[in-house]
Amino acid sequence: MIKLSWKIWLLIIILIASIISIFNFQFIFTRGVVVKDIETNSSVVEAGLKTGYIINTLNGNAVNDEKQYLIEMQKIFDKTNESKKIVLGTDNGQIIFFSNEIPKISVSNIPLTKIKTGLDLQGGARALIKPEGTLNSDEINILIETTDNRFNVYGISDIAIRPATDLSGQQFILIEMAGATPKELEKLISEQGKFEAKIGNETVFIGGIRADTGKKDITYVCRDDASCSGIQACQASGNGWYCNYRFVVHLSEEAAERHAQITSTIPINTTNPKYLEKQIDFYVDDTLTTSLFISDNLKGKKTTQIEIQGSGFGADRNSAIKDAQESMKHMQTILITGSLPYKLNVVKLDRVSPILGEKFNSTILLTGVICFIAVGIIIAVRYRNFKASILMLFINFTEIIIILGIAALIKWNLDLPSIVGILVTIGTGIDQQIVIIDESKSKRIESLKEKLKGAIFIIFSAYFTIVVSMLPLFWAGVGLLRGFAVTTLIGLTVGVLITRPAFADMVKLINTENVS
Numbered sequence: 001m002i003k004l005s006w007k008i009w010l011l012i013i014i015l016i017a018s019i020i021s022i023f024n025f026q027f028i029f030t031r032g033v034v035v036k037d038i039e040t041n042s043s044v045v046e047a048g049l050k051t052g053y054i055i056n057t058l059n060g061n062a063v064n065d066e067k068q069y070l071i072e073m074q075k076i077f078d079k080t081n082e083s084k085k086i087v088l089g090t091d092n093g094q095i096i097f098f099s100n101e102i103p104k105i106s107v108s109n110i111p112l113t114k115i116k117t118g119l120d121l122q123g124g125a126r127a128l129i130k131p132e133g134t135l136n137s138d139e140i141n142i143l144i145e146t147t148d149n150r151f152n153v154y155g156i157s158d159i160a161i162r163p164a165t166d167l168s169g170q171q172f173i174l175i176e177m178a179g180a181t182p183k184e185l186e187k188l189i190s191e192q193g194k195f196e197a198k199i200g201n202e203t204v205f206i207g208g209i210r211a212d213t214g215k216k217d218i219t220y221v222c223r224d225d226a227s228c229s230g231i232q233a234c235q236a237s238g239n240g241w242y243c244n245y246r247f248v249v250h251l252s253e254e255a256a257e258r259h260a261q262i263t264s265t266i267p268i269n270t271t272n273p274k275y276l277e278k279q280i281d282f283y284v285d286d287t288l289t290t291s292l293f294i295s296d297n298l299k300g301k302k303t304t305q306i307e308i309q310g311s312g313f314g315a316d317r318n319s320a321i322k323d324a325q326e327s328m329k330h331m332q333t334i335l336i337t338g339s340l341p342y343k344l345n346v347v348k349l350d351r352v353s354p355i356l357g358e359k360f361n362s363t364i365l366l367t368g369v370i371c372f373i374a375v376g377i378i379i380a381v382r383y384r385n386f387k388a389s390i391l392m393l394f395i396n397f398t399e400i401i402i403i404l405g406i407a408a409l410i411k412w413n414l415d416l417p418s419i420v421g422i423l424v425t426i427g428t429g430i431d432q433q434i435v436i437i438d439e440s441k442s443k444r445i446e447s448l449k450e451k452l453k454g455a456i457f458i459i460f461s462a463y464f465t466i467v468v469s470m471l472p473l474f475w476a477g478v479g480l481l482r483g484f485a486v487t488t489l490i491g492l493t494v495g496v497l498i499t500r501p502a503f504a505d506m507v508k509l510i511n512t513e514n515v516s
Contacts (some may be wrong), residue, residue, distance in 0.1 A: 004505075011502040015398050018405025020163050024114050030091070031064045033107040034058035044105060047097035050089065055107065057089030066109050068162035073087070079104050093239070093315070114408040127175045127186065128164070128348040135171060144173060167472070172347065176413075186346055192317055196283045199262050204280065205255040213254060217515060219304075223332050232309075234317050245328040246309045256304045264300030282331070290331055359439035368419070372396070375430055387510050392433050395503045396426050402494050403487060415421050418483035425491025428466070432459045432495065433503055452504045463496045 004012075013393055032054040038045055054475050055063055058072045075086050086103065088095040097103075131143060148161050164172040195207030204219030222228035229247030266276045275293040283291045292308055310331065312324025373395055380389040403422055439455035444474065466488075473485035 001337070005502075007464050007505050009500045011398065011498055014402055015235075018402045021409045022113050022115060022401070024111050027110045027112055029108060030054060030056070031062070031068045032091075033063060033066050034110055035105060036108050037106040038104070043084075043097045043099055044088075044095065044103045047095045048092075049090070049095045049105070050092075051094075054091040054110065055088050056091070057087075059085075059087050060089075068108055069107055073102055073226065093143065115404055116408070116411055116413045122350075124177050126177075126350040127346055129173050129344045131171060131173070131345050132345060139397075140171060140173075147173070147175070166271040173344075186349060196286075196324070198281045198283065199266070199278050202262050204259050205251055213229060215252060215254065217255040218249065218253055219252055220248075221332050222248040229328065229332070231321055231328075232322055234319075237313075239495060240313060240315045241317045242311050242313045243317075243320045243324040244309060244311050245324045247328060247332060248309055249306050249429055251304050251306065254305065256302045259298070259306075260300055260302040263294060263298055266294075266299065268296055371426070379434075383441075385510075388437055390438075391503070391506055391510070392430065395433060395506075396429055397501050399425060399429055399491060399494055399499050402498070403491050406490050406494075408489070411482070412486060414487075415483045417481050418487045421484040421487030422491060424484075425495070428492065429495050429499070432462070434498055435459065436500065436504050436507055442512060449508075451507065456500065456504060459500055460496055463492055466492055 026233050035049060035051050035053045035055065038049060038052060055069065057063055058069065059076065061072050063069045063072060076086070078203060083098050083100040086095075086097055086099055125365070131140075135143065144161050144163060148159070148406070160174075160176045164174045166172070197204045197206070207218060210217060224464040230245065232246055234241055236241040263276060266278050269275045269277045272293075275294055276299060278294070279291040280294055282290055284294075287300060293308060295307070298306065308331065310324070310327055312320050312327050314320035314323050322342055373398075376389045376393050379392055383389070403425065404414075406412075406416070412418070435458055436452065436455045439451045440459075443449060470485045470489055473481045
């Protein structure tokens with residue numbers, strides 16, 4: 001019986017963990033379609049449907065895939081445009097609403113894997129934007145969070161936003177949106193920046209600097225401070241749990257006076273006397289995002305400190321707390337929006353065709369298969385050792401799986417540079433495995449163990465040289481080559497720490513068998 005070393009067992013364990021990380025086993029046990037995008041302010045949004053939900057039934061009929069969902073939805077509105085009752089069965093309970101047309105819900109089949117692909121593979125638009133002026137790291141993070149939040153206002157979920165700098169230190173933000181055109185992306189970027197809080201038709205305060213006074217209405221929004229923000233209480237309800245949140249907002253003297261004048265004429269809510277009859281509505285680029293109750297003790301009162309409250313809901317207490325925290329963060333981000341004096345300048349717009357992405361996927365797969373076969377034949381002919389050839393192909397295959405597993409785990413978007421990095425890793429891996437085989441077959445008067453140690457030393461020396469050369473690519477091209485650097489470094493690190501030592505032990509086993 002062959003006794004495997006701990007290095008080989010480590011490779012096997014990490015390979016199994018990578019497979020678990022890559023594949024979406026929910027696909028095996030769950031049938032339905034995933035909600036990708038929803039029309040903003042639609043009846044289905046008000047009913048509670050969110051992106052990421054899985055729809056498994058439509059008016060009692062099972063939905064197993066995207067095609068079946070479209071057929072079932074078409075049946076409902078096939079003969080008439082009258083308002084119809086729609087009951088969506090989801091993984092988060094039933095969603096019931098009425099509509100006189102097919103609701104604008106974008107769905108897709110449950111993905112087979114957890115691997116995220118970039119624009120190079122699925123098509124879309126990419127924008128490189130530069131903030132006007134110099135911002136510190138905290139301001140950049142708030143800018144990214146704000147921009148991401150505002151895209152979410154428009155129901156856009158398949159989008160990636162990240163900071164980037166070039167080698168000279170200039171600050172940029174890279175925005176990638178799947179399925180969009182450059183004009184659509186540019187339009188959305190240019191529309192960001194207007195925040196208003198209204199009571200009825202009267203504006204109470206706005207984000208940023210007012211044109212009439214030259215001053216800011218919002219002077220402070222409490223975040224990450226338990227003394228002025230956080231979850232207050234959670235209670236069970238008929239259909240689950242709800243949790244209340246609260247946080248404090250500071251207004252300027254002028255905004256406080258405006259708030260007092262407007263609220264002084266609003267009567268108390270007869271059904272809920274703790275609040276005024278009207279709510280305060282928050283708009284982002286003229287789109288209503290949230291409405292909150294106004295406490296009765298603020299009626300006609302000039303105050304620069306307002307406590308904003310809201311709720312989160314969930315099937316259990318933990319999910320309700322999570323929803324409340326997300327809702328609070330969402331609103332805090334909206335209130336901070338516009339209070340930063342920045343302007344976004346579009347530096348570059350790119351478009352990637354989804355057809356190009358599909359062709360690239362098939363081409364890269366075909367190229368990989370051909371390369372594997374060619375390498376296997378060359379190694380078999382060169383060393384006249386079928387076992388060594390199969391072993392080398394197996395190690396290269398495991399490296400690809402482990403790289404993809406780590407990428408899925410860290411949710412890294414695989415783009416064209418990332419794929420090139422994987423190919424470079426395969427090529428480097430083959431070279432290093434040839435070094436190991438050549439060293440094992442060398443005629444030096446040394447033990448096999450010493451020869452393999454020498455091969456591993458050569459591999460480690462080359463590894464550190466490549467790592468140093470990869471580091472500048474994290475900033476080169478304002479981060480557009482970062483995918484190449486990330487996958488290359490992951491692949492090389494996996495190689496020198498896991499697969500190369502395991503391969504050396506496997507070569508040792510083969511040589512032992514040949515000797516015996």
